[in-house]
Amino acid sequence: MSKPQLVDEVGKRGFSWHAEYWKHNNEFHHHKKAQLVYVESGYQYLHVESCQFLLPQNHVAYIPSNVPHKTTHASEHVSLRTLYFDVEDLPPFYEELYLFAIPSVLREMIMYTEKWSMNMDNDESEQTFLRAILLELPSFVKNAIPLITPVPRTKVLLDATAYIHKHYQSTITIDELAQLCFMSIRTLERQFKKETGISIAKYIQMVRIIKSIELLSEGQYTINEIALQVGYNSAQSYSNVFTKLMGQRPTDFAQQSLII
Template identity: 45%
Template sequence: MNASDSINIDELNKPYFVWFEENWIHDNVLHHHQKGQLVYVESGFQYITIEEKIYLLPQNHAVWIPPNAVHKTNSHSAKIKLMIMFAEVGAQESFYHEVNVFSVPPVLKEMIKYSEKWSKLMIRDHNESLFLKALFNELPRFAEHSLTFHISLPKDKRLDKVIEYLHNHYHREIKMEDLSDMALLSFRTLERIFKKETGLTLSKYQQMLRIIKSLEYLSSGNLTISETAYEVGYKSVQAYTRSFQAVMQLRPTDFIKTIQ
């Protein structure tokens, strides 16, 4: 279920709207809202595509989606609790007009959970407006240490088979030169177009896929760091830790602390 299917968010005559669900099930249709949107994952994990970039929201993380940003939800864990809040934002600081993914600090987590009392409230409520105005006013401070784990989807159709192959075989040893045959391009041309479209080389893109997938495994709590490393294709925990730290700017053990 998508909130916009049964409630037109943009037609609500109120500056904020709270929408909480247990085991939230979305369709995967691209859409947008005039209001900005805060999505918080209390439990489970969720993939979200925003403006042709795929983001992973692990447990206890949130994403701020700017007003009018085209987005959709993708695959998610079997059981997920999402807390979604919409807010009108004006010409405020740049934070509100950019995508931000961040670990939710305890005080914001408590504020979000407190907001559940107004879930699906269709009419204006003075106390709701006062409380949520304070929450969204402080959101840039709560998200000061934003994370950037996302990958871009290329628009060039010549890269479709290459992208599909990388997404399906990221955990294997891939000879990148062989991918040029799929695209019917020379390897040099493929690398140039791929980097222009995604901002990454083929090998860096594979690294990002591995790390993002490992975040999913770590947030599920079903695999140890060592098991996760081998599951996503690393031959040693040390190699995985180095790669993780290069992408995330923190160690896997530090990341686990943020989701507990």
């Protein structure tokens, strides 16, 4: 039985599916239940109609009911925690797609649902707990960090983004990416902007900042150490980029993460 068929045949309002080595469905599919996907480790691409998005580690995607989608992985190991919900009695908020960095409370709640993973029997406590996650989703989305990163559609540019993910800790030049893609710099920049809506430089920035958010949330490194780990030559240059993208300094973000 394929996963889409299984999702629609489960006779429960909600259920969880946790998989350390996720088997990706390379075909577009949809199901009546809405889907909440948490990437615990690795990263993958989420494809929705004509758009593709990067869904990195410690990020969540909420996919509405009956929306065609598929996922493809770029890292060798992807661990996913997935929840499914009936949402037909809920307001219009639940009809939209959301991608965001996971708040610590939501992460703990999703991890707790592993005890019910792939449980096909009805359990009142399970349904109550899953319903609480679903009903709190608007506040999680509102208070979370939105860092939506579109990705290109063509294989040659997907190879370029894979190269960025592999080498983000080092200096990456447009020239070396152009050589990798067998394009001129001008053609590469124009094509990348056309397919993603952002420049290559901005994409590299966002990948580095996403990774730094993970490190900041761990509370184990100084700002200077994090800056070096994600490819910046100084804490000041890293802090400037972080503040521009996130609207707050990395030190302020780190303090909030520790408080939460």
